[in-house]
Structure formats: structure tokens, C-alpha cells
Amino acid sequence: MTRAFNFAAGPAAIPTEVLEQARDEMLDYQGSGMSIMEMSHRSRRFIDIAEEAEANLRELLNVPEQYDVLFLQGGATLQFAMVPLNLLREKTSADYVNTGSWSTKAIKEARKFCGVNVVANAEDDRFDRIPAIDTWSLDPNAAYLHICSNETIAGVQFQNFPETFSDPGVPLVADMSSDILSRPVDVSRFGVIYAGAQKNMGPAGLTVVIIRRDLVGHARKGTPSMLDYAVHAGAGSMSNTPPTYAWYLAALVFRWLKNMGGLEAMEARNRRKAGKLYTAIEQSNFYHCPVVKEARSMMNVPFTLPDPDLDGAFLAAAETRGLFNLKGHRSVGGMRASLYNAVPEAAVDALIEFMNEFEHERG
Amino acid sequence: MTRAFNFAAGPAAIPTEVLEQARDEMLDYQGSGMSIMEMSHRSRRFIDIAEEAEANLRELLNVPEQYDVLFLQGGATLQFAMVPLNLLREKTSADYVNTGSWSTKAIKEARKFCGVNVVANAEDDRFDRIPAIDTWSLDPNAAYLHICSNETIAGVQFQNFPETFSDPGVPLVADMSSDILSRPVDVSRFGVIYAGAQKNMGPAGLTVVIIRRDLVGHARKGTPSMLDYAVHAGAGSMSNTPPTYAWYLAALVFRWLKNMGGLEAMEARNRRKAGKLYTAIEQSNFYHCPVVKEARSMMNVPFTLPDPDLDGAFLAAAETRGLFNLKGHRSVGGMRASLYNAVPEAAVDALIEFMNEFEHERG
Numbered sequence: 001m002t003r004a005f006n007f008a009a010g011p012a013a014i015p016t017e018v019l020e021q022a023r024d025e026m027l028d029y030q031g032s033g034m035s036i037m038e039m040s041h042r043s044r045r046f047i048d049i050a051e052e053a054e055a056n057l058r059e060l061l062n063v064p065e066q067y068d069v070l071f072l073q074g075g076a077t078l079q080f081a082m083v084p085l086n087l088l089r090e091k092t093s094a095d096y097v098n099t100g101s102w103s104t105k106a107i108k109e110a111r112k113f114c115g116v117n118v119v120a121n122a123e124d125d126r127f128d129r130i131p132a133i134d135t136w137s138l139d140p141n142a143a144y145l146h147i148c149s150n151e152t153i154a155g156v157q158f159q160n161f162p163e164t165f166s167d168p169g170v171p172l173v174a175d176m177s178s179d180i181l182s183r184p185v186d187v188s189r190f191g192v193i194y195a196g197a198q199k200n201m202g203p204a205g206l207t208v209v210i211i212r213r214d215l216v217g218h219a220r221k222g223t224p225s226m227l228d229y230a231v232h233a234g235a236g237s238m239s240n241t242p243p244t245y246a247w248y249l250a251a252l253v254f255r256w257l258k259n260m261g262g263l264e265a266m267e268a269r270n271r272r273k274a275g276k277l278y279t280a281i282e283q284s285n286f287y288h289c290p291v292v293k294e295a296r297s298m299m300n301v302p303f304t305l306p307d308p309d310l311d312g313a314f315l316a317a318a319e320t321r322g323l324f325n326l327k328g329h330r331s332v333g334g335m336r337a338s339l340y341n342a343v344p345e346a347a348v349d350a351l352i353e354f355m356n357e358f359e360h361e362r363g
Numbered sequence: 364m365t366r367a368f369n370f371a372a373g374p375a376a377i378p379t380e381v382l383e384q385a386r387d388e389m390l391d392y393q394g395s396g397m398s399i400m401e402m403s404h405r406s407r408r409f410i411d412i413a414e415e416a417e418a419n420l421r422e423l424l425n426v427p428e429q430y431d432v433l434f435l436q437g438g439a440t441l442q443f444a445m446v447p448l449n450l451l452r453e454k455t456s457a458d459y460v461n462t463g464s465w466s467t468k469a470i471k472e473a474r475k476f477c478g479v480n481v482v483a484n485a486e487d488d489r490f491d492r493i494p495a496i497d498t499w500s501l502d503p504n505a506a507y508l509h510i511c512s513n514e515t516i517a518g519v520q521f522q523n524f525p526e527t528f529s530d531p532g533v534p535l536v537a538d539m540s541s542d543i544l545s546r547p548v549d550v551s552r553f554g555v556i557y558a559g560a561q562k563n564m565g566p567a568g569l570t571v572v573i574i575r576r577d578l579v580g581h582a583r584k585g586t587p588s589m590l591d592y593a594v595h596a597g598a599g600s601m602s603n604t605p606p607t608y609a610w611y612l613a614a615l616v617f618r619w620l621k622n623m624g625g626l627e628a629m630e631a632r633n634r635r636k637a638g639k640l641y642t643a644i645e646q647s648n649f650y651h652c653p654v655v656k657e658a659r660s661m662m663n664v665p666f667t668l669p670d671p672d673l674d675g676a677f678l679a680a681a682e683t684r685g686l687f688n689l690k691g692h693r694s695v696g697g698m699r700a701s702l703y704n705a706v707p708e709a710a711v712d713a714l715i716e717f718m719n720e721f722e723h724e725r726g
Contacts, residue, residue, distance in 0.1 A: 004396030033367030081587030205606025224444030243568025
């Protein structure tokens with residue numbers, strides 16, 4: 001069996017070592033005679049996994065003590081509703097920055113619950129940049145300020161994060177679905193960080209929320225229990241049956257990340273991987289990256305060929321070299337190489353080699 | 364490796380054949396060089412799995428064409444909110460039958476959104492029965508009538524289902540989390556059937572909803588998108604990234620059920636399994652089942668020993684025989700043997716043999 005080089009945008013590559021362990025433990029978790037997915041979430045064995053996962057995630061991200069870490073369902077899309085439902089309190093509006101398709105969705109959902117001030121918007125620039133932070137028109141009375149730290153479709157990523165008003169405090173909320181754990185972040189600057197697992201943490205069906213504890217417990221009246229952070233925080237994310245197998249896989253990924261040297265090491269590796277690919281694109285007269293240099297994502301590298309008619313041939317030839325899922329999102333076209341943590345450096349090297357050859361043949 | 368006999372109430376046993384296939388395909392799904400959990404939910408391979416799962420579920424349950432089948436997240440607990448949010452329309456109250464702990468939770472959640480008429484309540488009987496249907500005080504103006512077809516904790520199960528008012532129609536809504544696919548049901552009698560996967564369908568983190576199409580599209584204004592059945596129905600349950608690996612495992616379980624002969628065969632096997640165990644309890648002067656005969660569940664068999672001080676010894680001795688997870692729910696004490704589809708008849712035989720021996724030694 002040969003493992004493919006998988007550049008999928010999400011659900012995405014999972015470390016081979018993690019899948020091997022999951023395979024080996026599938027029918028018999030540590031001599032129990034059962035799969036971990038056949039056990040109660042209240043069993044000692046599962047609780048050990050859940051606690052280890054939380055402890056390792058806290059250690060990896062250096063999460064301050066006064067934050068809760070929640071393991072939920074519903075994806076980032078459910079968070080688009082949970083954030084306003086829980087954080088609005090007496091406020092009537094929130095600030096949002098629109099840097100791409102995920103920001104746009106978050107804004108649309110928030111408008112169901114409150115006024116939304118779009119304080120910066122890169123739509124007119126076809127989402128090729130992060131609007132300069134000093135140009136944002138922040139509202140000191142906003143319930144919170146929402147950003148998406150990395151946009152998978154356009155391939156833009158925040159390189160640094162805004163300061164928000166501190167008195168009265170405006171919490172900074174970030175959808176980090178597609179770059180969590182790819183680099184260290186200073187969690188203390190955020191009120192809420194949330195992320196679907198299916199890019200850098202494990203399989204789809206698990207959502208991690210890191211929330212400053214003073215923001216928990218203020219859900220709007222009539223909020224469904226499962227959408228109230230306080231319900232989950234008060235029950236160790238086991239108010240109802242959690243997605244135990246996805247949680248277990250995330251625990252294995254967190255352990256793998258620690259073995260890889262933690263987030264400083266991952267960031268160095270990710271910078272190297274993305275740097276190589278962007279350099280190859282820059283040095284070519286054939287490939288083009290539409291994103292301005294300062295905003296380029298380490299996670300998702302979009303690029304185009306000189307003629308869209310070449311796209312099909314490029315993708316087909318790539319697959320013969322074991323390079324999969326390079327097709328760009330239908331809304332932007334071209335190619336996209338997603339380089340999440342689990343994508344090895346060898347995959348990027350193989351991609352660049354192939355790209356050079358393809359350019360030589362067709363350019 | 365020996366597989367344990369696993370009587371867990373949920374998350375619960377999964378067919379060994381399903382786990383074996385999942386293990387074998389973990390690193391390389393059908394020559395793709397990837398795990399199915401590493402693939403986009405919009406990839407051809409995953410869509411084939413998703414479509415097969417729906418087709419097989421429809422075939423197993425004989426779901427009429429005018430019903431949507433949804434594969435969601437959030438568990439039955441999220442359905443406790445989604446049902447009123449989507450089905451209330453202009454109505455102000457709904458009818459609920461309280462047959463145990465899950466009904467009670469559904470009622471509590473519904474009260475956030477509407478008036479709740481508890482039309483029958485077995486609480487004063489310590490949930491040892493299903494209140495006779497002809498005693499229920501149904502409201503013809505109710506938005507719907509909600510039941511829980513099987514209560515895992517008390518071990519009571521509906522043997523037949525109520526008629527509801529047909530003009531104006533009062534849809535019957537059933538939480539079938541713990542007995543879906545254990546027997547044939549006439550889906551056409553229900554407006555909505557919902558079930559968490561973690562008893563009879565697969566791992567925790569997947570929720571199946573079967574809903575008559577005319578009930579879709581009426582969500583209350585301000586309902587979060589992810590809680591609107593119309594959003595999911597309109598997108599083939601892929602409005603956002605679905606829990607793909609759990610969906611894949613459910614697909615394997617559905618295939619296994621078809622290979623086992625479908626739901627008539629499962630019901631016969633489940634009746635045989637539960638019948639044996641209830642008979643053994645009846646014939647003993649040692650064990651006692653607190654549930655009235657007519658309401659006894661095929662899925663969850665609660666029983667007590669003559670003295671709770673024996674419980675620890677019983678559980679410890681059972682484990683030495685490879686019989687696991689027999690401890691009753693903390694709210695009722697005693698023992699509980701859950702006999703879901705994936706629990707083989709040999710497990711029940713081994714349990715009965717052990718129970719007889721334990722009675723002989725300690726009785």
C-alpha cells in the first residue's frame with residue numbers, strides 16, 4: 001500500500017502514524033476487547049483519553065487557566081450562531097471582518113441574531129489580502145470582534161492579530177478552523193477561538209472551542225441547551241454523548257504534535273513547506289498566486305496556470321505522480337495545495353518537482 | 364485478541380465485521396492511498412458512501428419516498444430543540460408522553476420554546492410501564508405528539524404506536540435513538556423519527572432524522588441555520604462538512620444489517636435474545652426485573668439482585684467471564700444488559716449461564 005500525497009482542503013490529511021495506531025486499536029483498545037468507539041463516554045478508559053486530549057491541547061497552545069476547552073459537534077458553522085447567541089448579552093451589534101468565504105458565512109449567520117458592522121472588507125479586492133488593521137472602523141460598543149484567521153478558499157491568513165478595546169472589553173473571536181495548531185498563538189488575546197477538527201486536528205464531526213471563562217454563562221434566553229457554552233463547560237463537554245471516536249483521534253493527533261516538537265516546530269516546518277512552494281511559483285513564469293505577499297497562507301496555497309484549459313491536464317498528470325486533491329475551489333478556479341500539519345515536506349517537494357516538469361513540458 | 368461481550372448502553376457494541384472492514388480500510392480506502400476520513404465530503408468516493416447509506420437505510424426501514432433522510436450532528440439532545448423550532452409553526456404547544464429519563468429531557472428542552480402538555484406520565488410508577496394509549500389526553504391543536512420509543516435507562520419500549528389526529532394533522536414524532544433498526548416500523552405513521560447513531564447505527568457523533576417532507580421548511584424565524592431541517596434537506600446533509608467517518612461506519616452497519624437479512628431477521632434475533640434473558644430472570648428467585656411485562660424492552664434489560672451489596676461481586680465475576688458493562692444506570696441501580704443489534708446471541712447465552720452460576724453460588 002502506498003499512501004497518497006493528499007493536498008485536500010478539508011477533510012484533509014491525517015498523520016499516517018495516527019491512522020496506524022487507530023487501525024491497530026480498532027477492534028481491541030488496550031486489551032479491553034472493544035473498540036474505543038464501543039465504550040461509554042463515562043468509562044474510565046474514555047475519560048482518560050478525553051482528559052489527555054484536553055491537557056495536551058492546553059499545553060500545545062499554552063492555554064491560560066482561565067479558559068475552558070470544549071469538545072463539541074456541529075462544525076464551525078454552528079459556532080457562527082453560538083458566538084452571537086452567547087456573547088451578545090445586552091449588546092445589539094458585533095464587529096466582523098470580511099476576508100473571504102468563511103467570514104462571509106459567519107456574517108450572514110450572525111445577522112440572524114444581531115446587527116453586524118463589517119469593519120473591514122476585502123471583497124472588492126477579490127479577497128486577495130487582509131485589510132490593514134489600522135484602517136478598521138472598530139466600534140467600542142460592539143459585543144465582540146470576529147475574524148477568520150485563515151481563509152481556506154482564497155488562501156489568505158492573518159499574520160498578526162488586532163488589539164481590541166479593553167474598557168469596556170470587546171472580546172476578539174477567531175474562527176481558526178483551518179490554521180489552529182499550525183503555529184503558536186497568544187490565546188490570552190482572544191475571547192473565543194473555535195475550530196472544526198477536519199483540517200489540523202482529526203476527522204470531521206468534532207469542533208474545539210477555547211473560551212475565556214467570563215464569557216461563559218450569558219446565553220440569550222431561549223438558546224437551545226446544546227448551543228449554550230455553559231451547558232458544555234459545566235459538564236466537561238459530556239452534557240450529552242460526545243463524538244467519542246473523533247475525540248480519540250484528536251487525542252492521537254495532539255500526541256503526535258507533541259512528539260513532533262510542538263507548535264514552534266510545526267510552524268518552522270509549515271513555513272518551510274509553504275515558503276518553498278510560494279518561491280517555486282514566484283520563480284516561474286507559468287504559475288501565478290493571486291494573493292498579495294503579506295497575506296499568503298501557510299495552509300492553503302492557491303495558484304493558477306496561464307490557461308484554465310491546462311487545468312485538467314495538470315490535475316490528471318499530478319495524480320499519476322501520486323499528488324491528489326489539487327483542484328481549486330469552484331468559486332476561484334485554478335489549483336490549491338493545502339499544506340496542513342499532516343502533509344509531509346516530501347509531498348511539497350514532490351509537488352514542486354512535478355510543477356517544474358509540467359511547466360517545462362507545457363510552458 | 365478476544366472480543367469482549369459488550370452490554371454497554373451506548374456508545375455500544377458495533378458488529379465485529381464492520382470494525383474489521385474499517386480497520387482494513389483505515390490507511391487506504393479502496394486503493395486511494397487515503398483514509399476515507401481524509402477525503403472531501405464532496406469527493407466521488409465519499410458521495411458514493413453517503414448515497415449507499417441513505418439508499419440502504421431507506422430500504423431497511425421501507426422509508427416512503429415523501430420523507431427526507433438526514434445525516435446530522437448534535438445527538439438526540441439537539442433534536443429536542445430542533446423538533447419544536449421546526450414543527451411548531453403557528454401552534455403554541457405540543458403533546459409529550461413521559462416514559463422515562465429521555466422523555467423528561469425532551470420535555471424540559473421543549474419548554475424553552477413552547478407550552479408542553481404531558482399527556483401521559485409514568486413517573487409515579489417509577490417508569491416501569493408505558494401508560495395505556497387510550498388514557499392519553501391528546502390535544503387536537505397540538506403542534507405534534509412526541510414519544511420516546513425505547514427508554515434505555517428504565518428499559519421500557521413501545522410495543523405499538525398511537526394514532527394521532529389526522530384533521531388537522533398532528534404529526535407523531537419519535538426519539539428512536541435506542542431501538543431504531545431493531546425491528547420494522549411503519550414509517551408512514553410518523554412525521555419525524557430521529558436517532559443518535561451510537562446504539563444501533565455506529566459511533567457517537569452522527570444523528571439520523573427521517574422527516575416527512577411537508578414538515579420541512581417551517582423553522583421559526585431566528586433559528587440557527589444548522590438547526591433548520593430545510594437547510595440540511597436542501598443540501599443533502601452537506602450544508603457544512605458532515606461527520607464523514609461516522610457516516611461511513613453507519614454505511615457499513617447498514618450493509619451488515621442487509622446481509623443479516625434486514626429488520627425482520629433482526630427483530631426475530633432480538634426477540635430471541637431478550638426473550639431468553641427475561642425468561643431466565645423470571646425463572647429465578649434471585650434476579651428481578653422491575654418493568655411490567657407488556658412494556659419490557661428488547662434493547663435494554665434492567666434487573667436487580669436480591670441485595671445491592673452483591674452488585675460489586677456480580678460485576679467483578681462477570682468481567683472474569685468476558686461480560687462487560689452490565690452496571691445499571693446510577694439513577695436506578697442494579698444491572699442492565701443492553702442487547703442492541705450488534706450484541707451476538709452468544710453473548711446473551713454466556714450472560715445467562717453466568718447468572719445461573721452466580722445465583723447457584725450466592726443465592
